[in-house]
Amino acid sequence: MEKKLILPGDEVADTPKRMDGCFIDGGKTYAAVVSMGQDEKVVPLKGKYLPIAGDYVVGVVSEERFSGFNVEINSPYEGQLSARDVRDPLRVDDVVFVKIAFVDEVNGATLADPRRLTGGEMLEIEPTKVPRVIGRNMSMVTMIRDHSATDIFVGKNGRIYLKGNNTSLAVEAILKICRESHTSGLTDRIKQFLENGGNSQ
């Protein structure tokens, strides 16, 4: 079926369904955000990252406290990292790749398993486009990693950490994915783009 742009207030299903970026009113399901719809699937195109337990995110240490650290995770909500979970000492402004262990009822995130990232660069993209950058079974990110010889840490919060000698090709490929994320046949186009060393033709 054809892809369709869905806007807030558009009917998505005539039965109540729990879906991302949707709400239920009067027994029907409506879209709440600008989304792309295909068949019964709805994919939001924009939105802030909300922490979900089990996600890996790239965060920046924003504050050091007696009992641990506050980590800014590109979300309206901050993450808390307990000093007990930190082996090597962290400092404010350190970049960490960290797991969200628990999320409370007001979206406060408890973090665990931090890994300090150094010597690379950080890229911020729209959090809703992260699944496209990762690809099915990590196909897209593996392809970029192989072609550009770059270590890539993709955080679900829309932050990507790149480390390697040729990060510019990886950055260009990721930005291209973001620009064209709502179109089909993207994997093939990105493959061609990488094989041509960053040229679309």
Added chain:
Amino acid sequence: MSSNSPDKPQLIKNGKRLSGRSFTDLRPLKITAGVLKQADGSAMIEWGKNRIIAAVYGPHEVFPKFLTNNKKALVSARYVMAPFSSLEDHGRSGPNRRSIEISKVAKHVFENAILTSRFPKTIIDIHMDVVQSDGGTRIAAITAASVALADAGIPMKDLVAGVAVGKVDGELVVDLDKTEDNYGESDAAVVISPRTGDILLFQMEGLLTPEEVKRTVRLAKDAAVQVREVQVAALKKRYEQVASELGEQIA
């Protein structure tokens, strides 16, 4: 200036308004989404001679912290007219008594449109800046802000659409311009949720009979559907640009 003013021009001639429109015609309306790079969402509306820029920031942490609501996001709305926005004197820039009132009613509109319970402990900032005004700026600002909110990816129950309906030379007309607003008998700013038909704002000045109020609401609801079409077109244009460059088909 009022409907009794000696300077009052004849507002309706041969069944047409001064601008040549029929009673239910809207002024030319165009909305552009995503005009500001730094904002999370933005839109510019060109409605007749009105030019308004709306920007949305957030949801983000609340300052000062004691205002935080643990159950829902707060909404802050700020409507201001630029000092150069019309021929009348608007003094120095920044809020005045009129703009504080409009900011307050706009805030209540969006509190009822945004799904605030999805973002507890946060605040959503909506800025509406009138750059050029020609009557009906509050509903134009709310219409633009609604597109800016959708552009920011903030979950909403509907794209809300506003329109002014007023009584001019004894006739009910839709979308008043400045002259009609100043010399007309009555003027009502109405904001509608086109999906449900709910009225989110109804501010009236002047006098209308109960029957005229009912007709006003009916006219506003019909016009809101037209306004929503323009809002939809603006958002489609923003998100379809890339697809069309690549020759993809999006319905």
